[in-house]
Amino acid sequence: MSGATPVPFLDLAAVHLDLRDDLDVAWKEVLAHGRFINGPEVAAFEAEFAAHCEAAHCVGVANGTDALELILAALEIGPGDEVIVPANTFVATVEAVCTVGARPRFVDVRPDTLLVDPDAVAAAITSHTAAIMAVHLYGQMADVDALGKLAAQHGVAVIEDAAQAHGARYQDRRPGGWGTAAAFSFYPGKNLGALGDGGAVVSDDAQLIDRIRQLADHGRSATDRFVHEISGRNSRLDTLQAAALRVKLARLDRMNENRAALVERYRRGLPSWCVPVAVDPAAQPVYHLAVVQVPDRPTVTSALDAAGIGWGLHYPVPCHRQPPFAEYADGPLPVVDAAAERILSLPLFPGMAPEQIDLVCEVLHDVPI
Structure with missing residues (x-):
C-alpha cells in the first residue's frame, strides 16, 4: 500500500x-x-x-x-x-x-x-x-x-x-x-x-x-x-x-460502456458487507455514480481518507429533512431514512484505471467491519 x-x-x-x-x-x-x-x-x-x-x-x-x-x-x-x-x-x-x-x-x-x-x-x-x-x-x-x-x-x-x-x-x-x-x-x-x-x-x-x-x-x-x-x-x-x-x-455511449465495466470490476472485488445498489432487470444503467451501502460509514470513510481515496455522499440528508422542505413531510419514510445513514459513493469516472478500482477494493477489504 x-x-x-x-x-x-x-x-x-x-x-x-x-x-x-x-x-x-x-x-x-x-x-x-x-x-x-x-x-x-x-x-x-x-x-x-x-x-x-x-x-x-x-x-x-x-x-x-x-x-x-x-x-x-x-x-x-x-x-x-x-x-x-x-x-x-x-x-x-x-x-x-x-x-x-x-x-x-x-x-x-x-x-x-x-x-x-x-x-x-x-x-x-x-x-x-x-x-x-x-x-x-x-x-x-x-x-x-x-x-x-x-x-x-x-x-x-x-x-x-x-x-x-x-x-x-x-x-x-x-x-x-x-x-x-x-x-x-x-x-x-x-x-x-x-x-x-x-x-x-x-x-x-x-x-x-x-x-x-x-x-x-x-x-x-x-x-x-x-x-x-x-x-x-x-x-x-x-x-x-x-x-x-x-x-x-459523440463519445457518450463509449464512456458509458467504460463506466459499466468499472462498476462490474467493483462488484467482483468489493467485500460482502459493501453492497452496491441493485439493478432492475428491465433497466440498463449508465452508472453515473458507484453507490454502495455500508454498515459503518464513518469507519469506512476514515479508511478511504487515510489511503488517499476520494468518496462522496448522494444524499445523506433526504429532501424531506432539508429545512426548506420539512413542512411538506407527511410522515416517516423508513427506506430513505435508513439508506441516508448507509449510502456511500465510490470513485468512478471514464478512463479510470482498473488498478484504481482494485486499490479501492483492497482498502475496503482491510476495514474492520
Whole structure:
C-alpha cells in the first residue's frame, strides 16, 4: 500500500484530456462566427441529442433545474397542485416544484435500487396530484412502466428527472420517451457534462417543446422577435456549451460502456458487507455514480481518507429533512431514512484505471467491519 497513487473521486481533467483537440476546434469555430447566443451549434446539438434519446424534440436550457421548472410551468402546474417526488433525490427536483407554487408530496423508495417506489406513489395520489416525478438516480431509470400506468389511470403527467441518466434505458427505451418530458442536466460531472452549466428538455410533444422554448426566451413570439406574448425568463443553452456537448455526445455511449465495466470490476472485488445498489432487470444503467451501502460509514470513510481515496455522499440528508422542505413531510419514510445513514459513493469516472478500482477494493477489504 505504501507509495500507492491516491484515487480521486472524480478526475475531470483526465476525462477531458483526449477531447482537448476536438474541444479546441469547437472553441475556435464559435469564436470565428461570434454567435455566442443561439449560434448554429445549439440547434445542431438539440437535434443530435434528441436523436440520441430516440425522441422527437429537444430544447436546450441554462441548467437542469430550469429544465424541470420549465416543464412544470409549460404544463401549467402551480398553486393548488401536488407533485409526487421521491425523497431520495437532489434538492433541485423539489426546488422546481416549489418554485412554480405546487406542493411536493414526498414518497419512499425501493430498498434495493433506492429509486422511487411505484406502490408508494400509488398510495400518495390524490385529487390534487398533477404530476409524478420519475427520478432516474445514480444512472439507472426508475420503473417508468409502472409509473406510466399509474399516471394514465389517474390522468396525471410523468416528468422524468434524467439529470443522472444520459443514455440509460428501461425496457430498451431511453428517457424522454416514457413520460410527458425528460429534464437533463449537463453539469460538468454528469455522464454528458458541459464545461459549465447547461440543461435540456426532451419530449415527443412538439407543442410542449415550443412552449418551453418560448418560456425560456422571455416569452418571445416565434414570428416577431419584438413581441413577447407571455411572461417568460432567460434560460438558454450557450453556444459554447452546445459546441462542447456535441464533441462529448459523440463519445457518450463509449464512456458509458467504460463506466459499466468499472462498476462490474467493483462488484467482483468489493467485500460482502459493501453492497452496491441493485439493478432492475428491465433497466440498463449508465452508472453515473458507484453507490454502495455500508454498515459503518464513518469507519469506512476514515479508511478511504487515510489511503488517499476520494468518496462522496448522494444524499445523506433526504429532501424531506432539508429545512426548506420539512413542512411538506407527511410522515416517516423508513427506506430513505435508513439508506441516508448507509449510502456511500465510490470513485468512478471514464478512463479510470482498473488498478484504481482494485486499490479501492483492497482498502475496503482491510476495514474492520
